[in-house]
Amino acid sequence: MFKRLFWLGAGIATGLVLAAKAQSYVKAHTPDGARQFVLGPxxxxxxxxxxxxxxxxxxxxxxxxxxxxxxxxxxxx
Structure with a gap:
């Protein structure tokens, strides 16, 4: 039971970190028009x-x- 909770928490944490990294990469490496299309105004x-x-x-x-x-x-x- 605790192994599953650990791996579930590790997966959620990894997903959050990857999403944050991807969002900052998109913000840093795309022109403003494309960034507004992807992320909104x-x-x-x-x-x-x-x-x-x-x-x-x-x-x-x-x-x-x-x-x-x-x-x-x-x-x-």
């Missing part, structure tokens, strides 16, 4: 915007599933 908050969008998508899916289960089991549908 607000280049300083790409990570925050991405995480916020993922969280909103997760919550929307969770709430839809909750409504479905509530309707199925509590209302007898």
């Amino acid at each position: 607000d280049q300083d908050n790409v990570t925050i915007r991405t995480l916020a969008a993922l969280w909103e998508d997760f919550n929307a899916a969770r709430e839809a599933r909750e409504r479905e289960l509530t309707g199925r089991y509590l209302n007898g549908r």
Whole structure:
């Protein structure tokens, strides 16, 4: 169990580091027009915007599933 948690954490940490390195490479080595196409006009908050969008998508899916289960089991549908 602890081995799996360790490797899961190591994989997540590695992914975060690689994503940050790739983003800084793109910022440093691309012209402004291409960089705006890849990262958007607000280049300083790409990570925050991405995480916020993922969280909103997760919550929307969770709430839809909750409504479905509530309707199925509590209302007898």
